[in-house]
Amino acid sequence: MKLPSAKLPMKQRILETADRLFYGRGIRAVGVDTVAAEIGISKRTLYNHFPSKDALVLAYLERRLQPLPDSDRPPLEQILGTFDRLGRSFGTAEFRGCAFVNAVAELGEESAAVRDLAIEFKEARRLWFRGLLDRLGIADPDGLATQLALLVDGAIAAFLVRRDPAMALAAKDAAMALLAQAGARQAPADR
Amino acid sequence: MKLPSAKLPMKQRILETADRLFYGRGIRAVGVDTVAAEIGISKRTLYNHFPSKDALVLAYLERRLQPLPDSDRPPLEQILGTFDRLGRSFGTAEFRGCAFVNAVAELGEESAAVRDLAIEFKEARRLWFRGLLDRLGIADPDGLATQLALLVDGAIAAFLVRRDPAMALAAKDAAMALLAQAGARQAPADR
DNA sequence: TCATTGATACACCGATCTGTGTAATTAGTA
DNA sequence: TACTAATTACACAGATCGGTGTATCAATGA
Numbered sequence: 292m293k294l295p296s297a298k299l300p301m302k303q304r305i306l307e308t309a310d311r312l313f314y315g316r317g318i319r320a321v322g323v324d325t326v327a328a329e330i331g332i333s334k335r336t337l338y339n340h341f342p343s344k345d346a347l348v349l350a351y352l353e354r355r356l357q358p359l360p361d362s363d364r365p366p367l368e369q370i371l372g373t374f375d376r377l378g379r380s381f382g383t384a385e386f387r388g389c390a391f392v393n394a395v396a397e398l399g400e401e402s403a404a405v406r407d408l409a410i411e412f413k414e415a416r417r418l419w420f421r422g423l424l425d426r427l428g429i430a431d432p433d434g435l436a437t438q439l440a441l442l443v444d445g446a447i448a449a450f451l452v453r454r455d456p457a458m459a460l461a462a463k464d465a466a467m468a469l470l471a472q473a474g475a476r477q478a479p480a481d482r
Numbered sequence: 483m484k485l486p487s488a489k490l491p492m493k494q495r496i497l498e499t500a501d502r503l504f505y506g507r508g509i510r511a512v513g514v515d516t517v518a519a520e521i522g523i524s525k526r527t528l529y530n531h532f533p534s535k536d537a538l539v540l541a542y543l544e545r546r547l548q549p550l551p552d553s554d555r556p557p558l559e560q561i562l563g564t565f566d567r568l569g570r571s572f573g574t575a576e577f578r579g580c581a582f583v584n585a586v587a588e589l590g591e592e593s594a595a596v597r598d599l600a601i602e603f604k605e606a607r608r609l610w611f612r613g614l615l616d617r618l619g620i621a622d623p624d625g626l627a628t629q630l631a632l633l634v635d636g637a638i639a640a641f642l643v644r645r646d647p648a649m650a651l652a653a654k655d656a657a658m659a660l661l662a663q664a665g666a667r668q669a670p671a672d673r
Numbered sequence: 674t675c676a677t678t679g680a681t682a683c684a685c686c687g688a689t690c691t692g693t694g695t696a697a698t699t700a701g702t703a
Numbered sequence: 704t705a706c707t708a709a710t711t712a713c714a715c716a717g718a719t720c721g722g723t724g725t726a727t728c729a730a731t732g733a
Contacts, residue, residue: 301709301710316590317587317588317589317590319508319510319511319588320510320590320592322689322690322691323690323691323692324689324690324691332710332711333710333711333712333713334691334692335693335694335710335711335712335713336709336710336711338691338692338693339709339710343691343692344690344691344692387590388587389639391643392587392639392642392643393587395642395643396508396579396583396584396587396588396642397508397510397587397588398508399507399508399511399578400507401511406643409643410643410644413640413643413644414644434652434655437648437649437652438652438653438655438656438659440636440640441633441636441637441640441649441652441653441656442632442633442636442656443636444635444636444639444640445631445632445633445634445635445636445637445639446632446636447639448580448583448635448636448638448639449604449631449632449635451583451586451587452582452583452586452597452600452601452604453601453604453605457628458628458632461625461628461629461632462629462632464625464629465629465632465633465656465660468629468659468660468663468664469656469659469660471663472659472662472663492679492680513719513720513721514720514721514722515719515720515721523680523681524680524681524682524683525721525722526680526681526682526683526723526724527679527680527681529721529722529723530679530680534721534722535720535721535722
């Protein structure tokens with residue numbers, strides 16, 4: 292149990308702990324008392340930094356909206372590498388699915404803001420795929436990007452239930468088949 | 483708001499209402515008081531039929547473990563028809579993702595029984611795919627069945643967030659591409 | 674007619690939830 | 704030293720949660 296250093300700014304400490312608990316156990320399953328107790332601060336202090344639990348939940352999800360890797364490796368390698376990274380995530384004990392999908396499934400219609408963040412996250416990844424497919428000169432980069440994103444989401448959902456890391460490999464195999472069918476070649480970056 | 487007829491057996495009425503509420507709003511978000519009030523019965527009556535909320539939740543999920551359609555249509559048509567049915571589900575206002583994935587995402591480690599039911603559900607659909615792929619004479623029916631199941635789960639997760647029914651079409655396109663690459667032919671049932 | 678069964682209303686339990694009010698305490702700084 | 708700002712402990716509010724106890728009432732069938 293790695294606790295955030297007491298030296299860090301309070302807001303950051305709260306966010307890190309909220310992330311660990313909300314993601315690991317679920318948003319509704321974790322109360323603000325639990326978050327505060329886990330850091331060793333009073334509930335009052337937590338509420339001095341976030342006006343409500345809803346605000347804390349949104350901040351937790353916003354923190355997970357990180358920019359995607361901007362590598363200079365070949366596009367095909369980057370695309371397939373996504374599934375390898377996914378497989379490595381499956382191997383960690385902390386992995387518990389997609390934080391955004393889980394939040395939407397848990398909160399449903401109750402929070403439009405949560406859903407907007409989830410859409411933003413999903414669309415960012417889809418566009419990341421599409422940018423790489425563009426460089427590969429694929430015929431329908433938009434459609435294929437959606438399909439690749441579908442495979443990622445499917446692998447995550449399937450793993451969440453089955454806990455079988457092979458789901459990442461199955462998704463990668465499917466991605467390779469789709470890419471091959473679309474005419475992706477090995478080193479197509481510049482020609 | 484269609485309420486189950488008061489003529490139906492009490493247990494069935496409870497289950498139908500629990501299904502509608504648990505699936506529509508989430509398990510943790512709906513209390514037993516709400517379920518009883520929605521039917522117009524006392525909480526006591528509900529507890530006379532189910533010993534606990536956990537038992538009610540399990541019964542709700544078990545009721546969703548229905549056998550998959552056993553059609554005599556061509557295998558390829560049945561497989562692709564799955565994605566058409568999915569697309570039609572997306573069009574309904576009630577659709578809120580996969581009840582089993584949502585339950586696991588919501589309850590997480592807290593209920594092994596829920597996860598077991600979810601695994602059973604997912605595996606049944608995967609085996610249904612595999613049986614059809616067997617009849618198509620596909621080289622690796624097991625692997626392709628997993629990939630098709632991944633596409634279904636991915637489309638559901640993506641739709642849950644984006645609310646875009648086109649996710650079903652994207653999954654169907656990907657499925658067709660995978661099937662074509664695997665050598666599935668139009669009318670391969672008997673030769 | 675009488676006994677049984679199931680449903681009813683309703684109060685209640687202890688626990689937990691988000692959120693607030695308040696007064697004391699700490700630490701840094703002018 | 705004196706002021707300020709953050710954090711503390713702690714009680715409390717009002718709601719909701721899952722679950723129970725109990726006494727009454729209505730329908731059924733022997």
